[in-house]
């Protein structure tokens with residue numbers, strides 16, 4: 001395979017995009033001795049979808065969104081302004097094709113298959129997080145991103161739902177992911193801030209992934225970008241890639257708005273913009289934006305705010321404690337590339353957070369944000385070579401799991417460049433599956 005031609009020779013590699021995926025890729029490739037340049041249209045790293053996400057590193061929540069019951073649920077929510085899932089149909093063939101493929105995967109089997117693929121990458125990333133943080137600490141440059149190692153607790157409004165989730169968790173046990181079914185009382189013992197939700201009868205039980213963690217993805221991404229710079233990575237910020245120039249089966253240049261950069265190898269990590277950049281070389285990528293919202297609040301350190309990361313399955317929000325801030329994220333809107341922050345959508349995430357944790361009160365100073373998840377219809381990322389193109393690797397389409405799977409994806413790409421056997425089967429994530 002030409003991508004691994006002369007694997008031991010350091011290569012000149014261009015990474016497109018400095019979100020959490022591009023930055024982890026650049027860091028890993030630089031550690032392995034490659035000369036890496038990153039082109040990023042924003043003025044710094046992690047300023048798009050990786051900026052204010054839900055903060056969860058959640059190997060326990062790797063099931064694709066396409067699942068049984070989702071189409072019916074989406075229909076029921078049609079027309080509701082605060083619906084957690086919203087569809088805005090557009091005259092966009094890419095959206096229709098994406099929705100068709102998503103709909104076809106709304107089965108228990110497809111969802112379980114996707115989860116078992118995703119979990120390997122998430123667990124590899126978890127292992128690499130420990131190693132990366134230890135390496136940075138040993139180098140005297142520790143990375144602080146408000147990390148919490150208190151696990152992630154999913155709570156359910158009914159016993160049936162908690163039991164179903166526990167059965168799915170058992171299935172993932174064989175891949176090395178350990179989770180525990182908790183009673184309602186155990187959920188409250190673990191996270192006392194859930195007491196009032198429990199009293200109102202909203203917590204029937206939970207599933208706890210004790211080894212999962214949470215933190216601030218933006219702080220992580222920008223801190224790791226600094227570490228990558230120390231390893232010699234060059235970042236061209238404020239520079240937009242306009243196209244890839246191809247000669248035969250090779251990308252010869254990456255053309256930006258100010259220059260042409262030549263490279264031995266190009267890694268596509270441009271999030272939701274990746275498909276557009278593939279068009280001019282005749283490639284098609286089934287990645288479509290799914291918009292989500294988050295709200296971040298300052299919280300007092302008096303014990304009233306939660307410290308364990310929580311996923312409220314009934315309200316469809318995730319909550320993470322980031323130092324003296326609390327973040328909730330949710331909403332899924334398949335509506336194209338529009339990044340307008342709609343107040344009612346953002347407010348519904350805040351309302352859900354306040355309903356779950358009433359002790360936060362009404363008098364809060366929220367910071368709202370929205371971002372576009374780069375989603376594939378099957379909920380698994382697209383990693384690896386592009387048929388017919390010898391020196392282009394894809395690292396995109398991570399959807400709801402970009403931070404959770406970033407380090408594992410980066411190492412998979414580095415393994416491909418080095419011609420090593422990857423720890424996770426790359427065929428699971430190949431573009432050929434579409």
Ligand SMILES: Cc1cc2nc3c(=O)[nH]c(=O)nc-3n(C[C@H](O)[C@H](O)[C@H](O)COP(=O)(O)OP(=O)(O)OC[C@H]3O[C@@H](n4cnc5c(N)ncnc54)[C@H](O)[C@@H]3O)c2cc1C
Pocket residue numbers: 016017018019020021022039040041042045046047048049050051052053054055056057058239240241242269270271272273274277291292293294318329330370371372373374396397398399400401402403404405
């Ligand atoms: C509300 C919400 C909550 C989420 N919660 C979680 C969570 O709890 N845990 C989790 O793991 N994941 C979560 N995610 C998903 C996660 O944030 C994404 O999967 C991840 O950020 C995607 O990273 P990326 O690097 O692919 O994309 P991005 O961060 O968007 O990076 C792509 C970069 O490419 C750049 N770019 C694009 N086009 C060009 C061009 N032509 N030239 C130069 N640069 C270009 C962009 O400017 C951007 O910086 C959440 C997402 C949302 C929206």
